[in-house]
Amino acid sequence: MINLEIPKKFKPLASQANQVATEVFRPISRKYDEAEHSYPKELDMLASLIDGMNEGSDIGGAGAAGVRRESNDNGDGGNRNGSNLSTVLGIIELCWGDVGLLLSMPRQGLGNSAIASVATEEQLERYGGKWAAMAITEPEAGSDSAAIRTTAKLDGEEYVLNGEKIFVTSGDRADLIVVWASLDPSKGRAAIKSFIVERDNPGLKLDRLEHKLGIRASDTANFTLQDCRVPKEALLGSSEVEDKQGFGGAMQTFDNTRPLVAAMAVGVARASLERARECLAEAGVEIDYALPALSQPAAVSRYLEMEADYEAARLLTLQAAWMADNGKPNSLQASMAKAKAGRTCVDVALGCVELCGAVGYGEDELLEKWARDAKILDIFEGTQQIQLLIVARQLLGKSSAELR
């Protein structure tokens, strides 16, 4: 039965997350945008609270816990609303508060997603409860993850990692870094594996923290790995160099996390739209949904255009999460959601700055901050162009060799 409303059982979660966003994130939003690189200590208590929320429920906090694929078989063969949907709903609310702070939440890193998705029971035991960042990008390899040059060589019971990693979100603050490296660069993507590296490993050297356009509350670290030794058991997933499967497994993490980033974009877009609407109302411009857009002031028409894109982005995001909950393959829809939400978020946030003029552009309001935060959401976890590529390959039935 078609129903695209938030299910009743997740309303308490959404409302809790909204309270956190309102009471914890918003009041310190500007502070940590200005104080780049200083740790938002206010988040420690919150993180404990969210750990509590995750414990034993199918309610995901910031997304790190809930990306294991649900089986299609849920007894009655019926419709399921599970942790993917609840996680997405939670993230939308939290990012309505502040996306930079969400990305700074202890124990909610992308590395946690990877560990939660593919770790063995032993690894879960060993690394559970820790904060894990993810290190993929290198100076010469961004979207083309298969081109990474960091190597991992087996030496007795240890792997030895060498290479350079950049743009590691929460890299300085996390306890663990999930590092992508190649067992054999001559074997291409099949040889790429991920390894869990403890942050205090002497072979992992912090080069610097980036100064950024937005999400300044979140630290972005660059590392050098120099003869960085990790135990054999630190390898995530299979150690076999199989054709594509290993890499496919690593990339599968992204199928699961793309809707989460889309949700972040939806949250930021909604924050901008809501504030802009209030500002327009103060200026005497009200939105009327019954009147044709073109019979209303140009500001209203523009607003409706943005809100319509927001609606599509939001529903595409919920769709991708719902499919994951119901065991339906959602790689196409996950990329559609990420593409639409990423570009919409940027257009909406910048558009709302324009609608509000100097008020939107100035630092008295958070609108300008949201517009700066927005841009990363169309870049990380696969840029707009990468998402379009994935969507196109699926729709056209093309391999990555045919459509490059």
Added chain:
Amino acid sequence: MNGNSKGSTGVAERSMGYGLRALNWLAGSDLLDRIRVRKQVERALFQGTKGGFRSATAAGRTFKAAQKLTRPARQATGKPRSLFDISPDDEQEMFQEAVRDFAGAKVRPAAQEADAERTIPPELLAQANELGINMLGIPEELGGVMHEQAATTAALVGEALAHGDMGIAYAALAPGAVATAIGHWGTAEQEATYLPAFSGEDLPVAALALLEPRPLFDPLKLETTARRDGEDWVLDGAKALVARATECELFLVAAEAEGKGPALFVIESGASGLSVQDEPAMGLRPAATGRLLLDGVRLPGTALLGEGKREDYVECVHRARIAWCSLAVGASQAVLDYVIPYVNERTAFGEPVSNRQAVAFGVSDIGIESDGMRLATYRAASRADQGQDFDREAALARKLCAAKGMEIGSEGVQLLGGHGFVKEHPVERWYRDLRAAGVMEGALLV
């Protein structure tokens, strides 16, 4: 069987044959039993076929109240659903599949000629009607098949039919809009007078006329007026792009009612002062659009639909927007389904053009935006069925479908290049039709 349409025996036989084939297909399908709707379907088919097939050509039939109702019959509002769900339920899926099959087998092959000739073979419209598509808004007491409000089902039907052709979908669904409006807002007497015909053997050609021929048309600020004269209403004005206007037997016309605001009026064809002018347009050509002119049309007090409440009229405006969105979604999907094999097969510079990102990304965008349009449309329709406010959702779906539908129409032609510009391919027709989603008001309802 009526004998006044050309070659009616052959037409009727073929139609009946199709009807029986459809019946057979449905009867033999375990789908019906699995979904426990066999009874409703059998009833829909019975209603649709009991009188054979007649193309409604004759104007001026007399509508008479067949039964007395003490109060208007209404479809129930659905219970609020507890879970998020994108899958149609079994009944919706059944309608969707039946209409999709029909659209692929019958509508698409007829589309090019219908567009060129600005007419649709009567048997095609009869066959479409036979699927029950014009009965979705009729309360059960008056011959309808849906117990609860069925905006979502109507949206699925609109989408599936427009995947075949948007202009044919407009013509085929236009009478249903009148039935739905009367079923939702009509008085007991109006329901008893008009609705039996819509679920009966001989579907009246009917149109819900809101749109007026002027720039920046606003359905809440009508220039067509209804003046009070004693107990009577006197209507003046013009209505634009009315489907099959010359054939219409019944109109629901929106006018600014003196002392009331915008409201709908029931007008039977042949009323004095009523005339029709041909009004061909850029697209929707199979619907043979015409302009309805009202020059001092005098109507009895009972012609006002229902109680003439403003909120009923506003709801009608929003339901119409959802319906046009559903057509845009279907036509957009048609573009996507057409361009994919084309760009994969067409070669340039020694390889398929779809190996180039500039081409491939165009396809991606069609896919992304049409899926977004679809979800926004479903959401608005499903809120309507659950008795929730849907003004905002309908407005957003319309804004989205107007803008993205147009872009998709344009990209469809672009991806075929010069071949897209000529009539050998349907994309130029979709380019013209999809622009209608941002222009039309009223005319169709979910």
